Amino acid sequence: MRMLFTKEGVAIWSSHLDLMRALMRSFRRAGIELKHSQGFTPHPELSILMPLSVGVESQCEIAEFALAEGCEIPAEEIAARLNPVLPAGIRALESWEGGQKAGKLAWLRARLTLRYQGTGNREPGTGDGEADSSAPLRSPFDFAQGKAENDRIEAIRALFGRPSLIVEKHGKKGVVETDIAPMIRELVVKGTGNGEPGTGDAADSAAGENAVVLEAVVAAQNPTLNPLLLATAIERYLPEYKPALVQCRRLEIYDADMRPFR
Amino acid sequence: MSKTIDELLPRILPRVQKPARYVGGEYNQTVKALREIDTRVAFCFPDTYEIGMSNLGLRILYGVVNNMDGVWCERVFTPWGDMEAEMRAAGLPLYALESHDPVADFDMIAFSVGYEMSYTNILTMLDLAGIPLRAAERHGLHNIVFAGGACTYNPEPLAEFIDFFSLGEGEESTVEIVNCWRDAKKRDLSKEEFLWEVGKIPGVYVPSHYEHRYNPDGTLAAIVPLPGAPAKVTKRIVQDLDKAYYPVEPIVQSTEIVHDRQNLEVMRGCIRGCRFCQAGYTYRPVRPRKPETLYNQALQSLASSGDSEITLSSLSTSDYKYLEPLTDRLTEYCAARNVNISVPSLRADNFSRDLMLKLQKVRKSGLTFAPEAGTQRLRDAINKNVTEEDVLKTCEIAFAGGWNNVKLYFMLGLPTETDEDVLGIAELVYKIYNCWKDHASNKKRGVRIHVATAFFVPKPFTGFQWERQITPEEYLRRCRLLKEHMNNKSIEYSYHEAKLSELEAVLARGDRRLGPVIEAAWRRGAKLDGWMEYFDYEKWIAALEECGVDRHFYTTRGFGTDELLPWETIDPGVSKAFLLRERERAGRSEITPDCRHGCAGCGANRLLECGRCDP
Ligand code: SF4
Numbered sequence: 001m002r003m004l005f006t007k008e009g010v011a012i013w014s015s016h017l018d019l020m021r022a023l024m025r026s027f028r029r030a031g032i033e034l035k036h037s038q039g040f041t042p043h044p045e046l047s048i049l050m051p052l053s054v055g056v057e058s059q060c061e062i063a064e065f066a067l068a069e070g071c072e073i074p075a076e077e078i079a080a081r082l083n084p085v086l087p088a089g090i091r092a093l094e095s096w097e098g099g100q101k102a103g104k105l106a107w108l109r110a111r112l113t114l115r116y117q118g119t120g121n122r123e124p125g126t127g128d129g130e131a132d133s134s135a136p137l138r139s140p141f142d143f144a145q146g147k148a149e150n151d152r153i154e155a156i157r158a159l160f161g162r163p164s165l166i167v168e169k170h171g172k173k174g175v176v177e178t179d180i181a182p183m184i185r186e187l188v189v190k191g192t193g194n195g196e197p198g199t200g201d202a203a204d205s206a207a208g209e210n211a212v213v214l215e216a217v218v219a220a221q222n223p224t225l226n227p228l229l230l231a232t233a234i235e236r237y238l239p240e241y242k243p244a245l246v247q248c249r250r251l252e253i254y255d256a257d258m259r260p261f262r
Numbered sequence: 263m264s265k266t267i268d269e270l271l272p273r274i275l276p277r278v279q280k281p282a283r284y285v286g287g288e289y290n291q292t293v294k295a296l297r298e299i300d301t302r303v304a305f306c307f308p309d310t311y312e313i314g315m316s317n318l319g320l321r322i323l324y325g326v327v328n329n330m331d332g333v334w335c336e337r338v339f340t341p342w343g344d345m346e347a348e349m350r351a352a353g354l355p356l357y358a359l360e361s362h363d364p365v366a367d368f369d370m371i372a373f374s375v376g377y378e379m380s381y382t383n384i385l386t387m388l389d390l391a392g393i394p395l396r397a398a399e400r401h402g403l404h405n406i407v408f409a410g411g412a413c414t415y416n417p418e419p420l421a422e423f424i425d426f427f428s429l430g431e432g433e434e435s436t437v438e439i440v441n442c443w444r445d446a447k448k449r450d451l452s453k454e455e456f457l458w459e460v461g462k463i464p465g466v467y468v469p470s471h472y473e474h475r476y477n478p479d480g481t482l483a484a485i486v487p488l489p490g491a492p493a494k495v496t497k498r499i500v501q502d503l504d505k506a507y508y509p510v511e512p513i514v515q516s517t518e519i520v521h522d523r524q525n526l527e528v529m530r531g532c533i534r535g536c537r538f539c540q541a542g543y544t545y546r547p548v549r550p551r552k553p554e555t556l557y558n559q560a561l562q563s564l565a566s567s568g569d570s571e572i573t574l575s576s577l578s579t580s581d582y583k584y585l586e587p588l589t590d591r592l593t594e595y596c597a598a599r600n601v602n603i604s605v606p607s608l609r610a611d612n613f614s615r616d617l618m619l620k621l622q623k624v625r626k627s628g629l630t631f632a633p634e635a636g637t638q639r640l641r642d643a644i645n646k647n648v649t650e651e652d653v654l655k656t657c658e659i660a661f662a663g664g665w666n667n668v669k670l671y672f673m674l675g676l677p678t679e680t681d682e683d684v685l686g687i688a689e690l691v692y693k694i695y696n697c698w699k700d701h702a703s704n705k706k707r708g709v710r711i712h713v714a715t716a717f718f719v720p721k722p723f724t725g726f727q728w729e730r731q732i733t734p735e736e737y738l739r740r741c742r743l744l745k746e747h748m749n750n751k752s753i754e755y756s757y758h759e760a761k762l763s764e765l766e767a768v769l770a771r772g773d774r775r776l777g778p779v780i781e782a783a784w785r786r787g788a789k790l791d792g793w794m795e796y797f798d799y800e801k802w803i804a805a806l807e808e809c810g811v812d813r814h815f816y817t818t819r820g821f822g823t824d825e826l827l828p829w830e831t832i833d834p835g836v837s838k839a840f841l842l843r844e845r846e847r848a849g850r851s852e853i854t855p856d857c858r859h860g861c862a863g864c865g866a867n868r869l870l871e872c873g874r875c876d877p
Binding site: 009010011013014015017018021022024025026027028029031033036042044054055085086087088089244245247 | 272273275286287289514518565570600
């Protein structure tokens, strides 16, 4: 069985293992008995398809699980049963029997919100996380300000138009240089004020603030492109536009034909 | 929610280890609307989230205070070093997990102090909150700082920082304390007036109401109460544990903690009376909970938390008189739901084969024994009623049943200990090893025997409170001697850091002259002293020197039985006469029978309304 769920709010700071434990506890709280493995220390059969980095939001996480023998709850009801007992930030959207083979997962749509401090590109990207809450609010009539932001957006757009983008990837085998350009299927750069209102996620509060939003479809499997590497590319190629803070949200996952993966 | 804190957090959290510790929002946490409350309590635990969230006392008092109408109690833990540095760099003040509001906004700030080496964390937390460290520098009813917990029976080293102490069990007294504050607030009392009011609550000790005078040789000459202050403050206990609050809807930690399971407290107090054990004395009188109460609490807390493990906890769970009926019912419930039951501190002597097999059905964990000393003579002297025969018999059953992992805990530096006692540890370990060779059901898997020694710290309110501590050098000599005599690859030996235990003794036995030392050490950067990653002996030595305090005065000197001890204002139930008697019996290697075999007259029964223990 599978379940589609969100990870937002305070829950984004939980690690993959923390999330696994939280889901297992939630199943117990909901009185849904999971199938357990055999052996010395039986553990529940539950997995999460694509582990999410700490600090990243998602509205398209998929958990796979099996119910214990004798637990006759229809797959479609699982989500509704879980919701009242899930921790803050985790919401079950739907649940179903079966599902596509994990190998069919091909693409991920993600949104990066790049936040800059102060106004315009004054002191761009010191990257030390020092928040400048005393910065004056940007006036819509501030022409110089608007121009600086346009330059930034244009530079970022141009960057992702290049045929090759080499970034350093930190993996099990140490640091390797990878060309991420071929792993990007689609990429849109938006300025401030373009956040979709009312979704309640991080991009929302970007509206009217000093931020740039990237929405991209990237390879989800073989090889996988962590969308945060898009920000790494900006840091490398456009150091003057290094954001003070990068927020990331997974929006949807697809199979090779760009149908939502379920 | 605090706007600036919530703006700063997303910028800081990606750079710290385990950020889930710093955001709250856990399932079952208590959130109240600000317009419905008049009093805010910040419940501070001076250690990390992982340690603090494992503390049952914190969970109990959190629930007790939040059960009060108009009062909201929130949690605060000590940030790890990386988070502290980020907070200081960003100007982010210490905040409470539920509301993310600054701790400085809270009316009352309560510390639960379980361990001496967390003293500097109290200062870190006050400082990060922007609250003056010293009680005398805090004025008015805002930010009243009080403390309780297992190691506040000697409150004197902290006297300078804490406005008042709540001694003993807080289920009832904490409610009285908070109500006293609310009343003072209504009447617009000064802080001084409030302290006199709160001091009338049984179990509350206000250090500023006592003057400590010293002799020229540094010993305490007199403790002089101000007019109106009680000569003695007696700790509080809960009379009926079956009616006491228990967190059946516990907060579910959002990241792994030290005790990542439900904790069912089967009894308070210990019938044994080991002469080195502070908790064994200060948690008396012995009070078991009814098995029906526990069964219901277990079912409710498991259902509400979704935990897959439950521990039957107490100082000595195998002495819980209804252990069998309780585990019988619980195993039935738990086995059907893949929930593990664990019983720590099982004793070798009454370890029933039945129970072992029952628990084994659900889970196989290692066997743990704490003989504490290597020879029967020394075990008698410390009143650790474990015999070699018991240990070997239990091992025999366990090895035959397929167990192959044994952990053994001992202490070195115990009063009257000789090299013969040290070598007795090695002898016992080899007997266990041979027992495995003779009885193991499957020898191919080998056996692991872990031996650990701790450095004995003579604690206040124990039969050994007057004893001296040996030097760290002597302790390490005994460790090496033991190591030389345990050369076998199945035996793994580890020993506690000597310097840490030395400072633990100084702080545990310290008087008011330790306050400035704690502050000086903290100013030099001492923090998270219970963690080897941070513990820095040199900082403490420098602080002691700076304050002109000789550590040996509190460790190797030993205290005279006619000496006035710093903690004598406090009455934990167990009487001084009894402790002296225990000391004398120790000198004769004479045991004291446990409470079930006859009341030894420790004096703790005085705290019970009925005057009689039901061990
Ligand atoms: S009063 Fe007697 S029975 Fe009660 S705890 Fe003390 S020694 Fe044990």
